Amino acid sequence: MMSGDLPRVDVGVVTWNTRDLTVSALRRLLDTDQGAELRLLVHDNASADGTADAVREQVPEADVVSCPDNLGFAAAVNRLLERAEAPWFLMLNSDAWPTPGAIGRMVDAAVRHPRAAAVAPRLERPDGSLEHGTHPFPSVTVAIASALPLRNAWAERHALHSAWLHDRERQVDWAVGAALLVRRSALGEIGGLDESFFMYVEDLEWCHRARQRGWEIWFTPEAVVVHVGNASGEAKFGSTRSAVWIANTYRFYRRHHTWAGTMGYRAANGFGAGVGAARALKRRDRAAARFWWQQIPLHLRRG
Numbered sequence: 221m222m223s224g225d226l227p228r229v230d231v232g233v234v235t236w237n238t239r240d241l242t243v244s245a246l247r248r249l250l251d252t253d254q255g256a257e258l259r260l261l262v263h264d265n266a267s268a269d270g271t272a273d274a275v276r277e278q279v280p281e282a283d284v285v286s287c288p289d290n291l292g293f294a295a296a297v298n299r300l301l302e303r304a305e306a307p308w309f310l311m312l313n314s315d316a317w318p319t320p321g322a323i324g325r326m327v328d329a330a331v332r333h334p335r336a337a338a339v340a341p342r343l344e345r346p347d348g349s350l351e352h353g354t355h356p357f358p359s360v361t362v363a364i365a366s367a368l369p370l371r372n373a374w375a376e377r378h379a380l381h382s383a384w385l386h387d388r389e390r391q392v393d394w395a396v397g398a399a400l401l402v403r404r405s406a407l408g409e410i411g412g413l414d415e416s417f418f419m420y421v422e423d424l425e426w427c428h429r430a431r432q433r434g435w436e437i438w439f440t441p442e443a444v445v446v447h448v449g450n451a452s453g454e455a456k457f458g459s460t461r462s463a464v465w466i467a468n469t470y471r472f473y474r475r476h477h478t479w480a481g482t483m484g485y486r487a488a489n490g491f492g493a494g495v496g497a498a499r500a501l502k503r504r505d506r507a508a509a510r511f512w513w514q515q516i517p518l519h520l521r522r523g
Contacts, residue, residue: 336403337402
């Protein structure tokens with residue numbers, strides 16, 4: 221098939237101090253047939269490990285812009301969107317790479333669903349295990365159901381971690397931004413990512429805004445993207461990464477609910493963390509129990 225027959229996709233990648241992993245991921249992307257005509261846009265957020273220079277040298281196909289300051293993920297993606305021109309924009313983490321044909325299949329899914337503002341692929345870890353990449357919008361009901369955890373038709377329909385296997389094409393509430401194909405024509409109504417979120421929850425907020433404006437978020441298992449996970453986040457926040465994610469989640473939740481409703485949501489999540497700790501202790505998994513115990517005060521703070 222001639223390149224003119226392929227869908228044009230701008231792939232936007234934000235990098236920060238993940239030099240070797242980024243170069244490897246980008247080469248995997250470009251060295252496979254993706255079923256699309258790609259243009260690779262890279263925004264480097266002031267890496268100190270030579271990421272930008274390594275990408276320029278080893279991935280000469282990439283159009284790299286180096287920023288003197290770390291703008292954060294959301295702001296960097298918005299700068300990439302300003303440079304994008306193709307009808308489709310793939311937001312892609314620097315530690316992720318689509319398997320052969322994945323990008324073309326995401327475009328196909330978006331074409332099948334003309335109100336899809338974005339299409340998410342099936343995310344897998346390098347060992348082939350599933351990453352739960354699509355989720356329901358946060359609510360007290362979802363928090364309690366996740367803590368139980370439910371494994372029935374209701375739980376599957378609401379994409380709960382315990383029940384949703386990412387095995388069929390469907391609408392979802394929101395999808396993580398590690399790999400998300402965006403319809404650029406929808407951005408005029410939805411706008412870009414919320415830059416008040418430096419990192420984490422900007423994907424949830426954007427999908428929620430899209431849904432409020434009548435757009436849809438779709439998932440297709442036909443496209444698979446391998447995602448190492450949290451490469452830059454771990455480097456930036458270390459052991460405080462969960463605390464940052466949780467704080468941003470409540471900041472988002474408070475925008476759309478009353479103070480009392482937010483406290484109820486905090487209590488439901490605190491209950492869930494306690495259940496997780498109790499289950500971990502029962503199976504004598506001290507590391508997991510410690511993790512869950514550390515979550516409880518993060519959920520029960522006032523706000």
